[in-house]
Amino acid sequence: MLHLGCGLDSRPLRLAPPPSCRWLDVDQPEVMDVRRRLYDFPAHVRQVPGSVTAESWWREVDPDRATLVVAEGLFMYIRPAAVHALVDRIVSGTRRAELAFDAVSAWSATASRWAPTFRALGTSFHWAWHPADFARRHRTLRELDDIAVIDEMTVRDPRVWLRPFLSAAGHLPVVQDALRVHRFTTR
Template sequence: MTSTEKVDLRGAAATLLMTLYMRRQDARSRRPILGDPWAEPVWEHIEHDVHGLWQLTGDVSAIVCRAATLDGWTREFLADEPTGQVLHLGCGLDSRPLRVGVPSTCRWVDVDQPEVMAVRRRLYDLPGNSEQISGAVTDDDGWSAVDPTLPTLLVAEGLFMYVPAEAVHATVDRVVSGTPAATLAFDAVAPWTVRA
């Protein structure tokens, strides 16, 4: 990472700055929960408008606990299925493939919107077995990279609440019916949370 990136993301894509900010706040704390070592250097390479982000500091524990839980489930899958694949939907600027220690025998597929993936590719030095796919998580682009013969973990953190219910069901159905063994790791929230 040698330059500063100007990030101008709208709508749901903009939430990646909030979660990155909170992972950074956690990493800076005296007793971090997640302790993401990539949050600070990535944050420092982004030109961003921090107006209002300070208001989110009360959510830091919830967000990093969520990430730590999903990391734990991902590590369990990788231990059980080291030659499987992980489909990381709506990956944003998350450093999960670096944090969990993806074995070289595993296929890792990150999927997010093109403008997000363009920034991600420039800011992270990801493992060679990590494929970066640009496209909406409900499009065929991400699914074309999935090997239908491998056990698959689908990770969707902070994503499904922004996707229409029918698209969530279609995504789950696709991974369950399209792979020999599917494990799902995601979070869910009450409808009022999205509005808030």
């Protein structure tokens, strides 16, 4: 398991992977320092400090093992060339991999530049999902899932009264494409 941009996620504690599972959490050194103070992870769950776009941490990945790669809330904050380079590294640096990530539409990326919260934090989205471009760039990947987040919200939101409104909004293509979850495999 390779969790890119893991943040303060405690998934290894909640899932309790067996010692035979090699689990790598990768994030900025400052984030990893906080994680070390908050959580007591088992020895087979490695905390790897570094930028996900750097190559230095990659030596921690065992190229002979099948690897599940998770990148939640990450790719949209990275420049397009760096996203594609990271995906290329996953494809070339693992025997077999599944890659799960979420992606925003081009209009969502543009809107992020004007959103008050993003402006207050001094950030915006840099990479947007373009299916044809991604398929052309990463020809060896095969898509397993492409799920609109609004569809999941329509059936899972705990506020049952809100679900019909979410369902109605989900019929608009612009909302369907705003945020999607993708899963790919290398073979």
